[in-house]
Amino acid sequence: MKIGIIKETSDNRVAIVPELAKKLQDEGNELIAEKDCGILALFTNEAYEAVGVRLTSRKEVLESADILPTILPLDKADLKQLKKDAILISSYQPYFSTAKVEEAANHQLTVFSMDMIPRITIAQAMDVLSSMASIAGYKAVIDAAYHLPKYFPMLTTAAGSIPPAKVLVMGAGVAGLQAVATAKRLGSVVQAFDTRAAAKEEVESLGAKFVEVEGAKDDRAAGGYAVEQTEEYKQRQLQKIFEEAVKSDVIITTAQLRGKPAPKLITEAMVKEMKPGSVIVDIASSTGGNCELTEDGKTVVKYGVTIIGNSELAAEVPNHASQLFGKNVHNFLKIFLKKGVVELNMENEILKSSCIAQKGQLLYKK
Amino acid sequence: MKIGIIKETSDNRVAIVPELAKKLQDEGNELIAEKDCGILALFTNEAYEAVGVRLTSRKEVLESADILPTILPLDKADLKQLKKDAILISSYQPYFSTAKVEEAANHQLTVFSMDMIPRITIAQAMDVLSSMASIAGYKAVIDAAYHLPKYFPMLTTAAGSIPPAKVLVMGAGVAGLQAVATAKRLGSVVQAFDTRAAAKEEVESLGAKFVEVEGAKDDRAAGGYAVEQTEEYKQRQLQKIFEEAVKSDVIITTAQLRGKPAPKLITEAMVKEMKPGSVIVDIASSTGGNCELTEDGKTVVKYGVTIIGNSELAAEVPNHASQLFGKNVHNFLKIFLKKGVVELNMENEILKSSCIAQKGQLLYKK
Amino acid sequence: METSVLNFLYLICIVLFIIGLKKLSHPDTAKNGNQIAALGMGIAILLTIFYPMENASNNYMWIVGGLLIGGVAGYIAAIRVKMTSMPEMVSLFNGLGGACSMLIASVEFYNLQAAGAPMMSVGVLTILFALFIGTVTFTGSIVAWGKLDGFFRDSIVLPKPQIINITLLIAIIALSGFIMAQPEMNYTLFMVLLVLSALYGIAFVMPIGGGDMPVVISLLNSFSGIAAAVAGLIYGNEVMIVGGIIVGASGTILSILMCNAMNRSLLNVIIGGFGGGGTSQGSGREAIAKEASHADTAIQLKYSNKVIIVPGYGLAVAQAQHACHDLEKSLEAEGVEVLYAIHPVAGRMPGHMNVLLAEADVPYPKLLELEDANEQFSSTDMVLVIGANDVVNPSAKEDPGSPIYGMPILEVEKAKTVIVLKRSMNPGYAGIENPLFYGEKTKMLFGDAKASLSKLKSEVANA
Amino acid sequence: METSVLNFLYLICIVLFIIGLKKLSHPDTAKNGNQIAALGMGIAILLTIFYPMENASNNYMWIVGGLLIGGVAGYIAAIRVKMTSMPEMVSLFNGLGGACSMLIASVEFYNLQAAGAPMMSVGVLTILFALFIGTVTFTGSIVAWGKLDGFFRDSIVLPKPQIINITLLIAIIALSGFIMAQPEMNYTLFMVLLVLSALYGIAFVMPIGGGDMPVVISLLNSFSGIAAAVAGLIYGNEVMIVGGIIVGASGTILSILMCNAMNRSLLNVIIGGFGGGGTSQGSGREAIAKEASHADTAIQLKYSNKVIIVPGYGLAVAQAQHACHDLEKSLEAEGVEVLYAIHPVAGRMPGHMNVLLAEADVPYPKLLELEDANEQFSSTDMVLVIGANDVVNPSAKEDPGSPIYGMPILEVEKAKTVIVLKRSMNPGYAGIENPLFYGEKTKMLFGDAKASLSKLKSEVANA
Amino acid sequence: MNTIIDFIINNIEMMYILTFAVFLGMEVISKVPTVLHTPLMSGANAVSGVVIIGAIILIKNANSDDYLILTVGMLGIALANVNVIGGFAVTNRMLEMFKKKKK
Amino acid sequence: MNTIIDFIINNIEMMYILTFAVFLGMEVISKVPTVLHTPLMSGANAVSGVVIIGAIILIKNANSDDYLILTVGMLGIALANVNVIGGFAVTNRMLEMFKKKKK
Numbered sequence A, B: 001m002k003i004g005i006i007k008e009t010s011d012n013r014v015a016i017v018p019e020l021a022k023k024l025q026d027e028g029n030e031l032i033a034e035k036d037c038g039i040l041a042l043f044t045n046e047a048y049e050a051v052g053v054r055l056t057s058r059k060e061v062l063e064s065a066d067i068l069p070t071i072l073p074l075d076k077a078d079l080k081q082l083k084k085d086a087i088l089i090s091s092y093q094p095y096f097s098t099a100k101v102e103e104a105a106n107h108q109l110t111v112f113s114m115d116m117i118p119r120i121t122i123a124q125a126m127d128v129l130s131s132m133a134s135i136a137g138y139k140a141v142i143d144a145a146y147h148l149p150k151y152f153p154m155l156t157t158a159a160g161s162i163p164p165a166k167v168l169v170m171g172a173g174v175a176g177l178q179a180v181a182t183a184k185r186l187g188s189v190v191q192a193f194d195t196r197a198a199a200k201e202e203v204e205s206l207g208a209k210f211v212e213v214e215g216a217k218d219d220r221a222a223g224g225y226a227v228e229q230t231e232e233y234k235q236r237q238l239q240k241i242f243e244e245a246v247k248s249d250v251i252i253t254t255a256q257l258r259g260k261p262a263p264k265l266i267t268e269a270m271v272k273e274m275k276p277g278s279v280i281v282d283i284a285s286s287t288g289g290n291c292e293l294t295e296d297g298k299t300v301v302k303y304g305v306t307i308i309g310n311s312e313l314a315a316e317v318p319n320h321a322s323q324l325f326g327k328n329v330h331n332f333l334k335i336f337l338k339k340g341v342v343e344l345n346m347e348n349e350i351l352k353s354s355c356i357a358q359k360g361q362l363l364y365k366k
Numbered sequence C, D: 001m002e003t004s005v006l007n008f009l010y011l012i013c014i015v016l017f018i019i020g021l022k023k024l025s026h027p028d029t030a031k032n033g034n035q036i037a038a039l040g041m042g043i044a045i046l047l048t049i050f051y052p053m054e055n056a057s058n059n060y061m062w063i064v065g066g067l068l069i070g071g072v073a074g075y076i077a078a079i080r081v082k083m084t085s086m087p088e089m090v091s092l093f094n095g096l097g098g099a100c101s102m103l104i105a106s107v108e109f110y111n112l113q114a115a116g117a118p119m120m121s122v123g124v125l126t127i128l129f130a131l132f133i134g135t136v137t138f139t140g141s142i143v144a145w146g147k148l149d150g151f152f153r154d155s156i157v158l159p160k161p162q163i164i165n166i167t168l169l170i171a172i173i174a175l176s177g178f179i180m181a182q183p184e185m186n187y188t189l190f191m192v193l194l195v196l197s198a199l200y201g202i203a204f205v206m207p208i209g210g211g212d213m214p215v216v217i218s219l220l221n222s223f224s225g226i227a228a229a230v231a232g233l234i235y236g237n238e239v240m241i242v243g244g245i246i247v248g249a250s251g252t253i254l255s256i257l258m259c260n261a262m263n264r265s266l267l268n269v270i271i272g273g274f275g276g277g278g279t280s281q282g283s284g285r286e287a288i289a290k291e292a293s294h295a296d297t298a299i300q301l302k303y304s305n306k307v308i309i310v311p312g313y314g315l316a317v318a319q320a321q322h323a324c325h326d327l328e329k330s331l332e333a334e335g336v337e338v339l340y341a342i343h344p345v346a347g348r349m350p351g352h353m354n355v356l357l358a359e360a361d362v363p364y365p366k367l368l369e370l371e372d373a374n375e376q377f378s379s380t381d382m383v384l385v386i387g388a389n390d391v392v393n394p395s396a397k398e399d400p401g402s403p404i405y406g407m408p409i410l411e412v413e414k415a416k417t418v419i420v421l422k423r424s425m426n427p428g429y430a431g432i433e434n435p436l437f438y439g440e441k442t443k444m445l446f447g448d449a450k451a452s453l454s455k456l457k458s459e460v461a462n463a
Numbered sequence E, F: 001m002n003t004i005i006d007f008i009i010n011n012i013e014m015m016y017i018l019t020f021a022v023f024l025g026m027e028v029i030s031k032v033p034t035v036l037h038t039p040l041m042s043g044a045n046a047v048s049g050v051v052i053i054g055a056i057i058l059i060k061n062a063n064s065d066d067y068l069i070l071t072v073g074m075l076g077i078a079l080a081n082v083n084v085i086g087g088f089a090v091t092n093r094m095l096e097m098f099k100k101k102k103k
């Protein structure tokens, strides 16, 4: 098969890194890449050529590729140029960017959305959510520390001592836990909470404190995903958050609800009450954000609080992020791409749940 | 005495924070502050007024203050307005900014340069170099992590594993050690070196590896300061650095020589050889920098390496930095400002060595 | 006076016994201790053979003959036996010792009869007692041996063992009284007593679970000691008396220590035995995970060359990273090579293990990736699985039906031994059974990981 | 037969002694053990007094009189004595025991003389030996007591003590032989022997350093045990013999154990003693820092209510943060409150201690700032200074000449006890002497901080 | 009953010896690490073979023509000696593993 | 010399007893934690006061009019009893500190 690599239009990452390109060729595929596709992720054109990837124009890549893995979904313009029944692999967040998916479908394309892969142990190797989230969680803390006009760890000096920064993490999923770990490493006092029952133990397993809010609805059946919560729980939760938030120097929110807009955990009122100079990093911004004042993709200062809304933090660690993403894609391809031949067996649970459009019709339930 | 607080023209910090202002008043001084002096360090005007500091124009502050502590030396314009025999307190780096000092002297001012305070145990409480350096060291690592397109700690995931970032710290003084500690915390592999014999133990006491270069000249007599090294030592050192540098993802340089330009430890040739995307943070930039390509106060990318030249990193943590600086100043004032009365006893070792100009004539030997 | 010189010489043997036993209870001196005790025994035997005894018709041939036969047989048996089945062997030996006292008693009773000594004498009582205890040791040990050897299965459960035992005991006491009450010796009754004792021995051991056999053996061992002592009383022979008593005492204590080690009471073992194996772990039943003791694990660790630690989510939950690192260090100090095998999905977030181990300052070079680890296991003596479960679940390789089939796992079973530290048999995140725990080479070390690890560390120090 | 009944009863007393001593060697049972031993003694005394003895003119008055006088005196002494000077007291008591054997020997010799028994008999030998060892115990203990009490100073050094001792010993043996060689008893010679023994006792103990007195006392204690045993031989009295021997044996072992604890050999103590105190720590000399033992520190820690740890650069150099945290935890487990006092300039960079303690996961609330710490010390039982020096140097407060005069320090001396963990008496960064180390309340625990801390932890577990 | 008491009274020293022997037996092995339980048991068991002495005496006293007793005695010796020799040998083998490997 | 040997031979049981007593004495206190050294020493010392028995016997045997011996004996008892009573009492006090504080 011919596998294409393009330069992301609005992202530093690249879907396939040279090392991986080599593997794919050894497995019997042909690879072509758009020039400079990897530059921003620190993979030079030479690197690609070195492993025998042909560098060419974006146009050619789009027109000739049978399989085209990308970090972000392609936009209209690109879609037009694609071959019929080309296979697109990317993260579509279908529940939100419905439009994009339909377009793709209209072009009779087969579309896999990696973010739809079930969160089961066996699927972890192709779980882009996990791999990107764990980078995002780490980066969120780094950004916070970078913007915080304060010192993170405790510091006792001859010129008086500085208390450790207080960090509150909302949503202890992959990203959340990673944030907890990183903040802890930097020596801050970390609290986290989550609605999943398992989260408490997980947070404490990182030596951080778990903020208890009684009466959370838990649903393991949801494949580890969280479920919508009852109204009065949300009230109690907001109350609790409020108390903790105003004490915090840094808040990192990662709370997501699969297929639903992210729960609003931080109200404008809270932000008003927070210490000036505090920082909020909202990783859930792409699905609406956990903070009312979040603006997706922007860093804004409101009531003296810096609010960073960024769901693509992984893109700020392009080099490693690309490596992981590529590995995910590779593991995913392995399911149906054997010796350069595609055999789509839609019985396979992973394919079934991740294929959002095939030969024109949409396959996922809204 | 009347103590003035002004808004720094090119720095986020403020010399006296409200809490300290209160103390000084209780000790029998009057304080006046320029409006918005603390804003950038997150100290509101209200905060100052709350402790009874009168807010007024910069002009009035300059004209009426008997004692004027500032973060950075005042420039000509301001100096003109000062009263005769006002006492200036700041960090002049007299060996480098001679001009500034002479001007001040010409205005018959008494000038104390806090960076000239001897590095003895008893003087630590007023040691701005230490307090600012320790913040700078921390911040240097945060900035590096922020700019590095890679992940800092080691990470083993289902999508392959990421090796820990390699950090090399040159100069293991206060800033250097702090950088070592912070980098270590973030989970990177840290190496450091220094010419002082004591440095090895100090570095290892933080669990990091010390890079040995044989034959360093050590001089404890220099009050803990490093001394110029022999030519062939420098050669061996450069060689060793070269080997380590090309392996490193992050290099943080803090090497200083009191009264001399900072030693050049990283040549252009080295930078060429370094991995693209690597980051160099040069804290010694203000005295010429440890890297040939450093541009003081700028962040430049050369040969794919990001080089941050910033000796005032502390200014990026203005809130806490101001607190520590103020405390230093306070402890320093205590020496000669008793119950609101100034008694300059120039026998006092600390005053002697830190007073660089009195009643017009320069007091420090170039 | 003659004999008292002999007794003085015997005293030396006894001292050797004592020193021997003492040294036997320290790892470093144990071997030497065993030899010392053996020396003592040797001297005692030679003394007895060659020390002149008035009006004795020595019959050296017979003695030497017996010694040779027994010696050769014993030696060969001892050399041949497999390491694993040594306990049985010990039990068997012990039984023979008991048998000897039995024989002595029989003969001496016979002699008394001949000599027509007065009944109702301490002498007779002693003989009867020697017979009883000797015989019980004999049959009991044989049963124990059979059980360990798989000869008898635990399934052979006598109805109401308590009752049986009590009745037998009463009968025996009554009969002994009766025998002594007789005007003159009655060999038939004596034989009956012998049979009853034999039965009692069987009934006593039979119901006890195979898992508890070691304790029972040690108990029987102390019996045989007492038997020897009593036999000694018959001849007023110091070395037999004292030697026997010492073994009797130490044997009892040892049984008790053993019970403590399994934290159960001696009574509980025996009664529990009466109850039929009770909860005694590993009582031969199938598909039961084998449990490991801290001490044994420690010693194995200490004497292996290469150990690989497989940390999992449990390590994190227990916050045992430091304890783990400590153990690692003390093993390294013993010259053991210790490595960590990090599974990509171990824990609950990517790099979970990295964070923990970094916090505990485990040097990065010690961390093995999945592939490297799987290569190294085959050359590994011991794997410590600390709170990991799914990531070492063989069904991911073997059972296509398993929900995690196809996931690469750490193939710990390639190693010689696998010890799993967890709190229970509960499944992990994936919620599925783990065949590893029932594997040939696997032993479970239950309890909170942190607690277990620090126990291990101290045991390593002692052992 | 009469006596053998008595002896049987004595056996009970002996068993009580044994059990008592055994229990005395475990912290939890010690108190109880002491009482059991006392009980044994009480029974033995009553038995002896009231058990009928043929042709004895009991003289109960005298006996009771003696008992009363001694008992009251002893009890008062025991109650009055200060905790700190108990060892002296023990030594004194021990001496009196020896004196008693001395007296017995003298009387019995006198009696033999009266009875005109044959010389050259074991009896006489026994008596002479009893005299010798009793007397040595007596005078030796008195000297030891005097030394501890500061009566005699170590400075009193006899010329060539070795020579003196050897000569005395030879003289004594010779004389004993001579006495036995005499046709009939010669009381004057006997008295000479007594005097010689007395001198030997003095010459034996006098040169040994005050620091080693405990060992010596324990040694003398075993002597007095032997003395009692020998006296027992005179009367063929089981309880005296056995009781004495047991004390003799255990006393010797104990002395050896004590030496090990100071890792020195018994010989080294005595010879070293002959050499004049040798390196024995704290041998009364002034301005010598007192050295602490791990075990004693551990016990003090365990039984104090509040402990404050003062970490310094040394903690960092030793990388002992985890060990320190472990100790802290095990103390907390014992119900001890543990806090950390962080000096602003401890270590080599601002926040050095923060970094380390954070790494070891010491909860932030446990960290005290300078001011708070200085307030809390006065209510603190014990301060552990771990590799800190300048930051606890009192001269910063007291000595205007000092280069660090005026620097705020942690005023650890406000606490009840201060233990300093460091490797030597070397100064710290500022390169100046630290008077704290020689302070009244201070003891030094030398060695690498990490090693010391883990030792402490395990000791806390044992103690 | 009182035969027994007499016996005790007449052998009072024996009582002492027995009592002490019991104590020694208990003391001597207290504090043995778990790993040594089996070897120690095995060693003690070998010692309990001391009953062989009895068998020897028995034969020494027997008339040289009383073949029944002689055979029985010889059997006794044989059995006991299996216990002794075998016991010590097995213990020895168990303890092999304690030879610390050199590094 | 041979008087001694005879003595030993004639008191062979005594030898046993002594030997065992020595062993017991050593065994019983091996493994005592350092912190108990002093109390144990003091306790053992009190036991060594058993010599008082001798003094008592001495007086019991003395003629009621032999005042010299009586006084000496009484002195002996007194001294030894100081050792006994004082010894146990002091030990008791030393051990007070081991009463674990309740929390």
Ligand SMILES: NC(=O)c1ccc[n+]([C@@H]2O[C@H](COP(=O)([O-])OP(=O)(O)OC[C@H]3O[C@@H](n4cnc5c(N)ncnc54)[C@H](OP(=O)(O)O)[C@@H]3O)[C@@H](O)[C@H]2O)c1
Pocket (backbone or CB within 6 Å): A120, A121, A122, A124, A130, C311, C312, C313, C314, C315, C317, C318, C344, C345, C346, C347, C348, C349, C350, C351, C352, C386, C387, C388, C389, C390, C391, C392, C421, C422, C423, C424, C425, C426, C427, C428, C429, C430, C447, C448, C449, C450
């Ligand atoms: N790495 C990731 O990104 C990620 C994210 C989400 C989920 N997961 C999943 O998590 C699993 C990770 O596998 P794993 O083997 O590391 O963990 P695991 O399979 O979840 O097993 C952990 C085991 O640790 C034991 N344990 C818990 N607390 C303990 C304690 N205090 N002391 C001793 N043992 C304790 C538990 O048994 P007891 O209860 O009997 O003690 C449990 O069986 C995989 O299924 C993976 O897919 C991974």
Ligand SMILES: NC(=O)c1ccc[n+]([C@@H]2O[C@H](COP(=O)([O-])OP(=O)(O)OC[C@H]3O[C@@H](n4cnc5c(N)ncnc54)[C@H](OP(=O)(O)O)[C@@H]3O)[C@@H](O)[C@H]2O)c1
Pocket (backbone or CB within 6 Å): B120, B121, B122, B124, B130, D311, D312, D313, D314, D315, D317, D318, D344, D345, D346, D347, D348, D349, D350, D351, D352, D386, D387, D388, D389, D390, D391, D392, D421, D422, D423, D424, D425, D426, D427, D428, D429, D430, D447, D448, D449, D450
């Ligand atoms: N905090 C800062 O920013 C900074 C920066 C530069 C200088 N300083 C100066 O550093 C000093 C800090 O005071 P400090 O009390 O923390 O340290 P210190 O005064 O330097 O004393 C440290 C002590 O630790 C002991 N030590 C070293 N290694 C050890 C080991 N492995 N185990 C046990 N003990 C060990 C040393 O004694 P032995 O050799 O006998 O073991 C030494 O006396 C002050 O003078 C301060 O002015 C501080």
Ligand SMILES: NC(=O)c1ccc[n+]([C@@H]2O[C@H](COP(=O)([O-])OP(=O)(O)OC[C@H]3O[C@@H](n4cnc5c(N)ncnc54)[C@H](O)[C@@H]3O)[C@@H](O)[C@H]2O)c1
Pocket (backbone or CB within 6 Å): A119, A120, A121, A122, A124, A127, A129, A130, A133, A170, A171, A172, A173, A174, A175, A176, A193, A194, A195, A196, A199, A223, A224, A225, A226, A227, A229, A254, A255, A256, A257, A258, A263, A265, C345, C348
């Ligand atoms: N099978 C695997 O091996 C595997 C791999 C990765 C993740 N997972 C599991 O998948 C689950 C989701 O991981 P994720 O990071 O993708 O989750 P996510 O990104 O979908 O959501 C992040 C977190 O937000 C939490 N959240 C949702 N609503 C909330 C609310 N109102 N308040 C507070 N918190 C709220 C969720 O519980 C979740 O923990 C986790 O349980 C994770 O362990 C499993």
Ligand SMILES: NC(=O)c1ccc[n+]([C@@H]2O[C@H](COP(=O)([O-])OP(=O)(O)OC[C@H]3O[C@@H](n4cnc5c(N)ncnc54)[C@H](O)[C@@H]3O)[C@@H](O)[C@H]2O)c1
Pocket (backbone or CB within 6 Å): B119, B120, B121, B122, B124, B127, B129, B130, B133, B170, B171, B172, B173, B174, B175, B176, B193, B194, B195, B196, B199, B223, B224, B225, B226, B227, B229, B254, B255, B256, B257, B258, B263, B265, D345, D348
């Ligand atoms: N008295 C005190 O308590 C106290 C307080 C603060 C600092 N100090 C001491 O003062 C000394 C200097 O501290 P600082 O941070 O201000 O130093 P600095 O900022 O002057 O220099 C930073 C480091 O660069 C090193 N350096 C110089 N030339 C070098 C070269 N060619 N190669 C490599 N390294 C080189 C120096 O040795 C120094 O360690 C340190 O020893 C520190 O411990 C003492």
